[in-house]
Structure formats: structure tokens, C-alpha cells
Amino acid sequence: xxxxxxxxxxxxxxxxxxxxxxxxxxxxxxxxxxxxxxxxxxxxxxxxxxxxxxxxxxxxxxxxxxxxxxxxxxxxxxxxxxxxxxxxxxx
Numbered sequence: 374x375x376x377x378x379x380x381x382x383x384x385x386x387x388x389x390x391x392x393x394x395x396x397x398x399x400x401x402x403x404x405x406x407x408x409x410x411x412x413x414x415x416x417x418x419x420x421x422x423x424x425x426x427x428x429x430x431x432x433x434x435x436x437x438x439x440x441x442x443x444x445x446x447x448x449x450x451x452x453x454x455x456x457x458x459x460x461x462x463x464x
Contacts, residue, residue, distance in 0.1 A: 423442075430439040440448055446455045 408448060427442050430441055430444070434441070446457060
């Protein structure tokens with residue numbers, strides 16, 4: 374089956390090959406290593422940005438919005454605000 378979208382034509386088998394979540398009997402070694410590397414890089418990016426914004430304010434937006442993660446928590450108290458003690462113990 375051929376699908377046409379925005380002037381491009383491609384077959385559904387190409388889409389199924391590119392889908393990382395499709396069911397397969399086995400994955401290639403390259404695909405497994407790619408998933409492992411991307412998972413580690415994503416995890417590192419998340420941890421590093423969390424640690425950075427815990428201690429530093431962002432500098433790329435309006436000044437009255439600039440706060441650390443904990444500063445935002447104190448600046449906008451709501452019933453859904455993060456409990457600093459619980460979060461620190463969990464962190």
C-alpha cells in the first residue's frame with residue numbers, strides 16, 4: 374500500500390520498519406544499541422537539567438518568571454505545590 378502525504382509517497386512497509394514501537398520477532402543489534410544510547414543520553418539530559426535548574430534561574434525569558442525549581446514552588450503556593458521536604462527526601 375502506498376501513502377501520499379504533502380507531495381511525498383511512501384509505502385506502509387517503510388513506515389513499519391521505521392516505527393521503533395512496532396512488534397517484531399527480533400530487533401537488529403544496531404537498533405538495540407541505538408535505543409540504549411538514546412535512553413542513557415535522555416536520562417542524563419533530564420538529570421543535568423534538573424540539577425542545573427535546582428540551583429540556577431533561567432535567563433532566557435521575562436524577569437518576573439525567573440526562579441529556580443524551589444523558587445517557583447514558593448512563589449506560586451497552591452494546594453498542588455510541591456512539598457519541599459518530601460521532594461528533597463525523594464530526590
